[in-house]
Every structure is written in C-alpha cells, then in structure tokens.
Amino acid sequence: MIPKNHPRYNSLMQRHLIEEGIHKGITSMQGLIAQGRGETFDYLLKEKTSKYAEEAIHATAALLLLSIKPVISVNGNTTVLCSKELVELSNELKCSIEVNLFYRTKKREKLIEKEFLKFNKKILGAGKKIRLKGLTSNRGLVDVKGIYCADTVLVMLEDGDRTESLIKAGKKVIAVDLNPLSRTAQKASISITDNVLRVIPLLIKEIKKLKKKKTSELIKIVLKYNNEKNLINSINLLKKGI
Numbered sequence: 001m002i003p004k005n006h007p008r009y010n011s012l013m014q015r016h017l018i019e020e021g022i023h024k025g026i027t028s029m030q031g032l033i034a035q036g037r038g039e040t041f042d043y044l045l046k047e048k049t050s051k052y053a054e055e056a057i058h059a060t061a062a063l064l065l066l067s068i069k070p071v072i073s074v075n076g077n078t079t080v081l082c083s084k085e086l087v088e089l090s091n092e093l094k095c096s097i098e099v100n101l102f103y104r105t106k107k108r109e110k111l112i113e114k115e116f117l118k119f120n121k122k123i124l125g126a127g128k129k130i131r132l133k134g135l136t137s138n139r140g141l142v143d144v145k146g147i148y149c150a151d152t153v154l155v156m157l158e159d160g161d162r163t164e165s166l167i168k169a170g171k172k173v174i175a176v177d178l179n180p181l182s183r184t185a186q187k188a189s190i191s192i193t194d195n196v197l198r199v200i201p202l203l204i205k206e207i208k209k210l211k212k213k214k215t216s217e218l219i220k221i222v223l224k225y226n227n228e229k230n231l232i233n234s235i236n237l238l239k240k241g242i
Contacts, residue, residue: 021080025107028103038179041179045178050193052234062218062221063152063174070093071095071098071154075102075156077157079099085201089200093207097116098143104138130144132148134165151171173188185231190227
C-alpha cells in the first residue's frame with residue numbers, strides 16, 4: 001500500500017491502477033509504457049497544474065459549452081484512472097462517452113463498457129462502427145452516433161494520427177496531453193498540458209462556473225485563447241523543470 005504522504009503518491013497510484021487494469025484486461029502493456037512517459041513530463045511540471053494549463057481548461061470549458069454535440073473519447077488508461085470523474089463531466093455536459101482503442105478487441109470494449117456501467121453510464125463505441133476517412137488503424141473505427149457526428153471531441157492520452165484525422169474532418173479537438181511536443185498536442189484545437197487526473201475535476205468546476213455566462217461571452221473566451229502561444233509557454237515551463 002502506498003502511503004498518502006509519499007511525495008509521489010499520485011503518480012505511483014496511477015501506475016498501480018494501470019497495472020491493475022492490465023490484469024483485468026482493460027489496459028494494455030503499451031498503456032503502461034505511455035503512463036511512464038507521462039510521469040516524466042509530470043515530474044518536470046512538479047506534478048502541479050500550471051497557469052497555462054488553467055488557461056487551456058478555461059477555454060476548453062467555454063468551447064464544450066458552445067458545442068452542439070461534444071463527445072468524450074476514452075481508452076483503457078482513462079477508464080481505470082478516472083471513469084467516475086468522466087461520467088460526472090459527461091452528465092454536466094449532457095454528452096456521450098465513446099471508447100476508442102488502438103489495441104482493440106471486443107473483450108476490451110466490453111470490459112470498458114462494464115466499468116462505466118458501474119456509474120450508470122452507457123457508453124458508445126462497443127457496437128457497430130464506421131471508419132474515419134484517411135485513418136487505417138483501429139483508431140479510425142468510430143461510432144456513427146458519437147465521434148463520427150461530433151463537432152468537438154475531448155481526447156486524452158491519445159495517438160496523434162486520429163487527432164489529425166478529426167481536425168481534417170472539420171471537428172474541434174481538445175487534447176489532454178502531458179507532452180506539449182506530441183503530434184496530438186501540436187495538432188489539437190486546444191491542448192491542455194497537464195495530468196488528466198487534475199484536469200477533469202478542474203474542467204467540471206470551470207464548466208459549472210461558465211454555464212452562467214452568455215453565449216457571446218463564451219465565444220470571446222474561445223477567440224481570445226491562442227493554443228500555439230500556450231504550447232510554447234508550456235514547453236518553456238518544462239525546460240525550467242529540467
């Protein structure tokens with residue numbers, strides 16, 4: 001058992017949850033590798049949400065509230081790390097959650113679906129699917145009622161090829177990625193350089209606050225946000241942590 005006063009408690013707990021997910025068949029071994037890579041960047045951020053991440057979360061909340069059909073995309077890692085919080089976020093937005101996997105099997109889809117059912121949330125993506133144009137990997141298989149017709153997609157711990165395809169399809173993509181240099185972060189409409197476990201609760205809080213704003217005010221928030229500038233600031237912050 002990891003003591004809560006351990007200086008790296010959160011990172012170690014995340015790793016533990018993903019290891020458990022592997023034994024359950026929800027996450028893959030590649031997911032554990034991705035977690036280790038993310039821990040490196042989080043360490044450089046001192047495992048804290050930066051002001052640049054807060055700016056991106058603020059813009060994200062506004063964009064999601066402006067969206068007609070936002071969809072939250074989940075994989076094995078996000079399922080074992082924060083399924084409860086993602087259900088709360090989807091309920092706040094009244095939007096769908098869809099499972100999307102690179103290492104896709106029917107068994108993994110059903111196991112992830114079962115995890116979300118624990119919180120009374122029926123997710124998309126475990127049934128009949130259609131392929132995104134120009135994407136040949138399993139990431140390209142999406143639910144016709146979900147990501148395929150979404151105007152905004154929230155992706156976390158993601159592969160860059162699908163982000164590019166979603167952007168080409170005319171969708172807005174919000175990425176939660178600890179690596180601001182990744183293709184996902186570089187191609188996304190809004191990139192949040194932070195740990196998903198910190199981001200989702202902050203995003204829920206921000207959405208609740210911005211719900212009181214007029215549409216015109218939300219539009220101003222989105223237009224004011226500059227993702228390229230935010231990424232540069234996040235990269236410089238990481239450099240300071242080296």
